[in-house]
Amino acid sequence: MSIEDEAQLAELLDLWESKYEQGTDVPIAELAAGYPHLEETLEKRIKALKATAWLNEPVEKEDTRQSPEDYGLPEKLGRYELQCLIGSGGFGQVWKAFDSELHRSVAIKVPHPDRIGSDQDAERFVQEARRVAQLSHSGIVPVHDVGRHEDVVFIVSEFIDGKSLLELLHEGSVSEEKAVNIVRSVALALDHAHQKGFIHRDIKPANILIAQDGTPKIADFGISISADEESNSLGTLAYMSPEQLKGEQVDLRADTYSLGVVLFQLVTGQLPRTETTPSQLRKAFADTSAVTIPSSIPSSLRSVLSKSLHVDPALRYSSASEFA
Amino acid sequence: MVCMDAGHTTKLNDLLSLLDQGDTDAVRTELIEHSCQRLRLLAAKMLNRYLMVRRWEQTDDVFVELATRLHQTLADVRPESARHFYNLAGQKVRWVLIEMARRHYGPLGVGRNHDTGEQPEKSSQPRNVSEWVAFHEAVENLPDEAREVFNLTWYEGLSQEEIGEVLGLSVRTVKRRWQAARCQLYETLDGEPPS
Numbered sequence: 001m002s003i004e005d006e007a008q009l010a011e012l013l014d015l016w017e018s019k020y021e022q023g024t025d026v027p028i029a030e031l032a033a034g035y036p037h038l039e040e041t042l043e044k045r046i047k048a049l050k051a052t053a054w055l056n057e058p059v060e061k062e063d064t065r066q067s068p069e070d071y072g073l074p075e076k077l078g079r080y081e082l083q084c085l086i087g088s089g090g091f092g093q094v095w096k097a098f099d100s101e102l103h104r105s106v107a108i109k110v111p112h113p114d115r116i117g118s119d120q121d122a123e124r125f126v127q128e129a130r131r132v133a134q135l136s137h138s139g140i141v142p143v144h145d146v147g148r149h150e151d152v153v154f155i156v157s158e159f160i161d162g163k164s165l166l167e168l169l170h171e172g173s174v175s176e177e178k179a180v181n182i183v184r185s186v187a188l189a190l191d192h193a194h195q196k197g198f199i200h201r202d203i204k205p206a207n208i209l210i211a212q213d214g215t216p217k218i219a220d221f222g223i224s225i226s227a228d229e230e231s232n233s234l235g236t237l238a239y240m241s242p243e244q245l246k247g248e249q250v251d252l253r254a255d256t257y258s259l260g261v262v263l264f265q266l267v268t269g270q271l272p273r274t275e276t277t278p279s280q281l282r283k284a285f286a287d288t289s290a291v292t293i294p295s296s297i298p299s300s301l302r303s304v305l306s307k308s309l310h311v312d313p314a315l316r317y318s319s320a321s322e323f324a
Numbered sequence: 325m326v327c328m329d330a331g332h333t334t335k336l337n338d339l340l341s342l343l344d345q346g347d348t349d350a351v352r353t354e355l356i357e358h359s360c361q362r363l364r365l366l367a368a369k370m371l372n373r374y375l376m377v378r379r380w381e382q383t384d385d386v387f388v389e390l391a392t393r394l395h396q397t398l399a400d401v402r403p404e405s406a407r408h409f410y411n412l413a414g415q416k417v418r419w420v421l422i423e424m425a426r427r428h429y430g431p432l433g434v435g436r437n438h439d440t441g442e443q444p445e446k447s448s449q450p451r452n453v454s455e456w457v458a459f460h461e462a463v464e465n466l467p468d469e470a471r472e473v474f475n476l477t478w479y480e481g482l483s484q485e486e487i488g489e490v491l492g493l494s495v496r497t498v499k500r501r502w503q504a505a506r507c508q509l510y511e512t513l514d515g516e517p518p519s
Contacts, residue, residue, distance in 0.1 A: 010500050010503075013500075013503055014496070014499065014500070017503065045503075045507050047510075048506060048507040048510035048511070049503060049506055049507065051448040051510050051514065052448055052506035052507075052509060052510050054448075055477075055478060055506060059365045059366060059481065278392070279392055280395070
């Protein structure tokens with residue numbers, strides 16, 4: 001093909017694609033009118049451009065999984081009809097479901113099959129859920145039930161008709177005063193759980209639900225299954241305490257650290273540490289034991305943040321109630 | 325945070341001027357961050373389609389490991405120019421995606437050949453892991469000019485205006501190279517020469 005023909009072809013393809021992006025598929029005969037010798041090549045290239053048009057789409061619009069079937073789950077887990085996916089994360093998914101006996105909405109957490117690799121794991125999971133079900137506090141999402149359906153183990157808890165703190169953060173609708181009140185409530189609820197011998201291990205904005213009456217409620221107690229080494233590594237990097245990141249044994253001060261991160265994020269709009277990988281974060285913890293707190297933060301809050309976010313657990317608050 | 329939105333062009337301008345001033349550390353940090361974010365999106369796109377496999381969330385650990393490696397590799401680079409950096413980063417992102425596919429969804433992986441069966445009839449979008457590996461490898465084998473534009477467009481998520489700026493080309497030329505890259509890729513993957 002001559003250089004002139006290539007240039008003409010490129011012009012025609014530009015024209016075709018700009019129209020195609022606007023929703024008009026200009027017929028090849030019309031496009032190639034006046035250039036009959038280019039028609040065949042034009043047709044082949046347009047076919048290739050159409051087949052690869054998906055490469056022009058934004059990559060973000062991809063996850064289309066919505067139904068239980070997409071996740072290999074049945075439509076019903078026992079008496080619970082799975083309705084829609086309301087969240088998914090490292091541990092599994094959370095579904096909104098309908099309790100067909102009590103006629104009410106519930107939230108059902110289904111862990112990944114790999115997290116429950118054996119009958120022993122499943123039994124441990126059920127036992128832990130039973131223990132969590134004994135937690136009764138207005139600031140903790142109550143567990144209603146635990147069940148097994150074929151090889152799927154699940155926890156049923158109250159459905160909170162509200163938003164997560166993460167959503168509120170994204171909306172930018174949390175004032176400093178509101179942030180302090182939310183964190184104080186969460187600290188008191190955490191203190192209750194700690195006194196009962198529970199450590200959450202994954203306190204983060206997505207796990208703090210705000211009910212319609214404004215009450216913050218901690219979700220996802222019980223993901224830890226038990227205080228074994230593996231469960232220590234659970235959690236979300238940005239909110240993970242230094243000791244948890246190192247895989248060391250954690251205690252309630254890991255939760256108060258995570259809550260400190262949440263408070264920091266709520267009042268500054270940023271995370272206290274910007275590192276995005278475990279190794280960077282470990283290095284940052286080793287290099288600097290104290291976080292830099294913006295000077296715009298009132299001194300009373302600065303001291304709370306500074307203490308709760310200390311790398312050394314011994315220098316943090318000794319209890320969530322002290323934090324509160 | 326750098327991301328592929330209208331603000332990125334401004335950000336890119338800032339980065340390029342920083343580079344002109346010799347402040348390569350700041351540029352590198354921003355560009356690495358950008359590449360890691362793009363990697364996360366592409367990894368999600370590549371793996372989320374294997375619906376029954378239900379392993380995307382579990383790939384987080386693998387992702388973190390590979391992203392860390394990407395980060396380290398890029399951190400060792402002294403970028404001579406934005407072009408140099410983006411080319412290298414695009415290539416590394418592609419390699420990480422290939423490795424991720426092979427390690428978790430390769431010949432023995434649970435995701436192999438899991439076809440979602442929901443592709444539009446004429447689309448060449450990969451439908452399973454082995455097709456994704458073939459896709460990334462086909463990009464690897466594109467001629468230099470086409471691969472460079474493909475890297476910046478798809479693996480780095482830059483707009484055609486931004487690519488024009490990075491490569492010193494007109495948007496029109498970028499657009500044509502992108503079209504040529506897609507046609508060549510289609511030829512390789514579907515075996516039908518666009519002539």
